[in-house]
Amino acid sequence: MQENATGRTGPRVGPLAGGPDGPFSGPLDGGPDGPLSGPLAGPLAGIRVADFSRVLAGPYATMMLADFGADVIKIESPAGDDTRQWRPPVDAQGDSTYFGSVNRNKRGIVCDFTTEAGLAEASRLAASADVVIENFRPGVMAKFGLDYDSVRAVNPGVVYCSITGFGSGAGAALPGYDLLVQAVGGLMSVTGQPDAEPSKVGVALVDVLTGQNALAGILLALRDRDGSAANSAANSAANSTVNSAAGAGRLVEVDLLTTLLSALTNLAAGTLATGETPARLGNAHASIAPYELFQALDRDLVIAVGNDRQFRTLMRLLGSPEGADDERFSSNSARVAHRAVLRERINGLLAVQPAAHWVGILTDAGVPAGLVNSIDEAFAFAAELGLEAAVELRADEVRAEVSRADGLRAETRTPRISRQVANPIHLSGLPADYRLLPPRLGEHAGADWLARPATPPATPPATPPATPPATPPATDSPVAPLPRPATPPREGTP
Numbered sequence: 001m002q003e004n005a006t007g008r009t010g011p012r013v014g015p016l017a018g019g020p021d022g023p024f025s026g027p028l029d030g031g032p033d034g035p036l037s038g039p040l041a042g043p044l045a046g047i048r049v050a051d052f053s054r055v056l057a058g059p060y061a062t063m064m065l066a067d068f069g070a071d072v073i074k075i076e077s078p079a080g081d082d083t084r085q086w087r088p089p090v091d092a093q094g095d096s097t098y099f100g101s102v103n104r105n106k107r108g109i110v111c112d113f114t115t116e117a118g119l120a121e122a123s124r125l126a127a128s129a130d131v132v133i134e135n136f137r138p139g140v141m142a143k144f145g146l147d148y149d150s151v152r153a154v155n156p157g158v159v160y161c162s163i164t165g166f167g168s169g170a171g172a173a174l175p176g177y178d179l180l181v182q183a184v185g186g187l188m189s190v191t192g193q194p195d196a197e198p199s200k201v202g203v204a205l206v207d208v209l210t211g212q213n214a215l216a217g218i219l220l221a222l223r224d225r226d227g228s229a230a231n232s233a234a235n236s237a238a239n240s241t242v243n244s245a246a247g248a249g250r251l252v253e254v255d256l257l258t259t260l261l262s263a264l265t266n267l268a269a270g271t272l273a274t275g276e277t278p279a280r281l282g283n284a285h286a287s288i289a290p291y292e293l294f295q296a297l298d299r300d301l302v303i304a305v306g307n308d309r310q311f312r313t314l315m316r317l318l319g320s321p322e323g324a325d326d327e328r329f330s331s332n333s334a335r336v337a338h339r340a341v342l343r344e345r346i347n348g349l350l351a352v353q354p355a356a357h358w359v360g361i362l363t364d365a366g367v368p369a370g371l372v373n374s375i376d377e378a379f380a381f382a383a384e385l386g387l388e389a390a391v392e393l394r395a396d397e398v399r400a401e402v403s404r405a406d407g408l409r410a411e412t413r414t415p416r417i418s419r420q421v422a423n424p425i426h427l428s429g430l431p432a433d434y435r436l437l438p439p440r441l442g443e444h445a446g447a448d449w450l451a452r453p454a455t456p457p458a459t460p461p462a463t464p465p466a467t468p469p470a471t472p473p474a475t476d477s478p479v480a481p482l483p484r485p486a487t488p489p490r491e492g493t494p
Contacts, residue, residue, distance in 0.1 A: 039453035042069020043430050046452040047222065049073070050129040051106065052122075052146070054081045056178070056204055057163050057256070058135045059102040060211030061218065065131070066105035067423045067432040071450045074106040075122055077113070080441040092417055100418055100438040102211075104393065107447045108439030113144045122146060127154045128449065131218055135163035138172040148251045159221040161214050161252040168253065176256050178204035185260035190267060193282040210259045217252035225249055284343075289335040290314070293372070295347050296355035303346070304368040308332065314367050318349040318358075393418045393437045 039045055047070040051062040059074075059081070066072040074081075083099040091097055112118035126132050126146055134141055141147040141162075148160040162168070165176020174180075182188050182200045192199035225247055261268055267278050267286075278286060283293035283302070290311070291304050305311045308324075308331065315323040323329055323345065328338040335342055350358055355371055362369040373381060382389035396413045416437060423432035 039451050040069045040071060040433075040435075041453075042067075042433055043427065045069035047071065047131065048129045048449050049131040049133065050075060050122075050125040052132065052134040052136070052141070053163065054135060055083055056102060056207035057210040057214060058133050058161075059083075060208060061161070061214040062106065062133055063102050063104060064211075064215050064423065064425070065218070067434070068425075068427075068430070069433065070131075072106040073125060073444075073447055073449075074103065074108045074439060075111050075125065076108060076441060078110055080110075084441065091419070095418075095438070101421065103438040104418070104420055104434065105436045106439055107436065107444035108442060109444055109447055110442040113146075119144055126151045126158075129155070129158060130222070131159045131161065133161040133163070133214065133218070135176070137175075138162075138164060138168040152249065156249060157225060157247050158249040159218055159225065159252060160249065161218050161254070163210060163214055164253070164255045166257050167255045171255075171257070178207045178256070181206045181256040181260055185257050186264065186267075187260055190264075190278050190280055192280050194280050196280075198280070206256050206260045206263075209263050210254055210256050213254045213259050214252065217254055221250035221252050284339060287336065288332060289339045290342055290346055292343065294343070294350055296350045296353060296358055298354045300372040301350075301355040301359055302370055302372065303362065306368070310367050311335070313365050314346075314362065317361055317365060317367070318346065320345075320349055388422050391420050391422045391434050393420060393434055395437050 044065055047065065049062055049065055049070050049072040051058065051072050051074045053059055053062065054076075062070075062072050062074070081099055081103075084096050086098040087096040089097045091100060109121070110118075111122040113122060122144070123146065132146075132151055134146070142150070148158075148162065151158050151160060163176075165171065165181060166174045179200055182191075182205075183198075185206070187206070188198040188200055191201060228247060270286075271277060285291040288304075288306060291306070293300055293302055295301075303314065305314055311329070311332075312321075312324040315321050315329075327334065329335050329342055359369045359371055371377070379389055395416050397416050418437045420434070425432065
C-alpha cells in the first residue's frame, strides 16, 4: 500500500451524528498511528472505485458509495474539479462548499493524462478497480485508452459507469449542464407562475437525480456480477460446469435528459397519453385542490388536501364548514375547476391567524400543512423530529513547516472543520460512516487501494437428500450420509 501521511488525524463526527459527543472514527490517513492500510467497514467494504467524474452527478454517486464503505479514489486533472472554484459560499477554511458537498470520504490524487506517468497511474487504477465512473463527453476517455472497451479488456469484472448529458449518440456533442437540460427537457416549461417566465428549480435537481440513477445502476451491476460469480462457483461444485460470463462487469449508462423525462412521471405520462402539454401552474397542482401555497397573517404556508374528508376537516377548522357543501367545492374535480375562487376563499380565512397556528391545528387533525421554511429552518425542523440531517467532520492537518530558534523544523497543525448533510439512507445495523473530509487537490498523492476485508469461502447450496429406494437395503447398519462436496474458495474480485 502506498499513501502519503498528511499529518491529519481521523475526522471526528460531530454531535449530530449520535451520542453526547458523537462517535470518533479514529486515525485514517495520518496521525500518530500512521496511515490506515487496512480494510474499511460497511456493506460496500472491499469495493474499489476509480472516480474520474467531476461537478455533481458523478461525485454525488461516488460519495454515496463511499459513505457505506467503498474505497473511492478521486482522480483529478492538475486544474482540479471545476467546482473547487465555484464560490461563494465557502467554509471556514475558504474551500468551496459546492465541492465539499459531494466529495467527502474520498482520497484525492492528480493525474495529468497528457503525461506518461499520469496516464499510467490512471490506467493502473482503472485496471484494478471494481467500479470506474466518468462524465466526460463521449470519446474523451477513449482518446486516452480509458473507455469501457479498453478497461474491460484488462479488467473484465469492471462495472463502468458513464454519465452524459444527452447520451452517446446524436446528442454526444451537446454539453450536459443542468440548466440546459431543465430547459430542453421540459422542466422549466412547467415551473413558475402562469403569467411569468419559465423558471428553473432552485437546485441542480437533474444532476442529483442522475447521480442517484448512476448509484442504482452501479449497485445493480455489482449485484449481477457478484451474484453470477457466486452461482457459477456453486454450479461448478455441483455440476462441474462453469458459466463463462460469471463475474463479468457491465457498462452502466445514464444521461441527464432521460433521467429528467423519467422524473416528470405523471406530467410525462399525461403528455404521452393525451398529446397535450401541461401548463405552468405556479405552486398549484394540475389534478388536486387545494394543494398549493397560501398566505396566513404573518407568512406563507402550504396546504396539501388529498381527499374530500381532509377538505371537510380543513373548512371546519378554518371556521367555514359550509364551504365543504358548496357545489363548487364538493368534490376534487369541482375544486380543481374552481381553484382560483377556492384559493381566494381559503386565503381570506387564513389571514386572521399566524401560519404556525394553522399548521398546528391542521396537522393535529390530519390535514397536511407546513410552513415554507428556509434551509436553516428545515435543518432545525429535522432536528426537532429526531432526524440526524447534518454531521460535522473534524481533522487536524499539517499546514506548514516552520523553522524554530534551535534550527529544528516543526509541523504546524491547523484544525479543519466541514459541516455536511448526512446521508439520507438508513440501514439497520449498517449506518453511513463519515471518515474523511473532502480532499485537497492532490492531497493523497501516490494513494493505492486499501486492503479488502477478509471474505469467508462461499458455501454452495446444500445437497438435497437422495430419494430412498422402494425397498430398503438389507443391512443392520444405518445408511451413511452422502459425502458433502468440497467447498470451493470464492474467486477474488478485481
